[in-house]
Amino acid sequence: MSTAHPNYITPEGFAKLRAEYDQLLGIERPRIVEVVSWAAGNGDRSENGDYLYGRKRMREIDGQLKRLSRKMKDAKVVDPRQQPDKSKVYFGATVTIADEDDNHRTVTLVGNDETDAGAGRIGWATPIARALRGAAVGDLRRVMLPAGEKEYEVMAIRYPE
Secondary structure (H helix, E strand, C coil): CCCCCCEEECHHHHHHHHHHHHHHHHHHHHHHHHHHHHHHCCCCHHHCHHHHHHHHHHHHHHHHHHHHHHHHHHEEECCHHHCCCCCECCCCCEEEEECCCCCEEEEEEECHHHCEHHHCEEECCCHHHHHHCCCECCCEEEEEECCEEEEEEEEEEECCC
């Protein structure tokens, strides 16, 4: 996946990718290899459920390992705590915004691989994150959303300590 902009990720997000990779490679895959080897020694492979399921699961794990490896290789780890200008919205900022009806919402701009809308963690490449980049408290930003254009005012900007 080559993108026009770097695939930014927080140190915590990168650690999660690494932990998932290590779990698959060091624990799950060897366990499946063992099952497949045992099942292969039991004769007819065409009717052996353990063998067939094991081979299928091994292909899935190998695909996940390849995907995770590519994500880690393409990742550019950026620690928001090191942001020199904390007065503006950059990667890793937690931003409180208000819409025209004074509805407040707080979002944290994170890597696209670590988004969690329910927790307010939005991807760096989303329309709202793109609109907020470089904004300071008091700035107004327009965002084109599926429901139409919306204007937000930046109320507060925070970075992790």
